[in-house]
Every structure is written in structure tokens, then in C-alpha cells.
Amino acid sequence: MVKVLFVCMGNICRSPTAQGVFETLVQREGLAPRIEIDSAGTHAYHIGEPPDKRAQEAAKRRGVDLSTQRARKVRAEDFLEYDYVLAMDRSNYEDLRTICHPDYEERLRLFLEFAPQSGEQDVPDPYYGGAQGFERVLDLIEAASAGLLAEMRARHGL
16 A cells, blocks of 8 residues: 655645545546545644635536545654655645654655646645636646656556
8 A cells, every 4th residue: 555645734725636636546547445645734724624615616627526525734643654745835845844754754745746847846825816726736736646646656566
């Protein structure tokens, strides 16, 4: 079992979208029994809340259901449990570095490392913007999800 944790700030826009998109891809490829996927936030602003309605609506238009997810805060123990802890942006990455034991730093990466063709390092936070921001986030997440799955297939023999 390979375990993946997507992390953004509040766990209501970017990371639940990444969780949903990656779950959909993994299910479509028949790999759901071999890959566990979750998401979390670096801050506790929205614990227990569902993803932002705009994120849910944008994802639903692409066939991805986020409605059952609930926000949680990332924990230092997550680095022991997950093989990949993927930060949505450099700020999240730095927040995660502060709680990551040095023995597990290789598990922490920027999610868009898996989409080098995007030319981006950070998945932008769409929270304060309009609908187009959520569409852009989905585009980036879909590209990075394909790259992540390709690496997981090669690295873990999936």
C-alpha cells in the first residue's frame, strides 16, 4: 500500500481537490486497492468542514465528487504514515518542514514537481478569486496527478 497526503492551508480548496482528482484517476486505473489517499491543512481554520462549494462545483463538472471529505489539520505523525506528503505551495511546504522529522524529509515535496511542463511551482489558492481560479487549480492538479501516478508506477511497481 502506497499512501499519499495532499496538503494546503485550510484543507477546503486545493488539497481536497487534489485528493478527489487523484482518487478518481487511481480508481479509473484500477489501483484503488494499492493506493491510499487523504488530504489535510497546515492550519485548523476549517476542521470538520466540507470542501468549499466552489471547489466542489468545479470538480463535479469534471466528474470528481468531493462531498464526503472533511477538513483536518496535518500532524507530525502523518510523516510516519504517508509515503508522499505533497504541499500545494512553497508556504505550505515550509510550514510542513517545521513539523517534519529529518528522517522523513524525503517524503515532503511540492505537488507541482510532478507537472514540470506547467512551469509553475505553486498551485495558486483560489479562495479569494473567481470561478476561473478553481478551473486553473483543477488543470494544474490533473497534470500533477498524472505525473505522480507515473512516478508511483515506476517507483513502486504499480
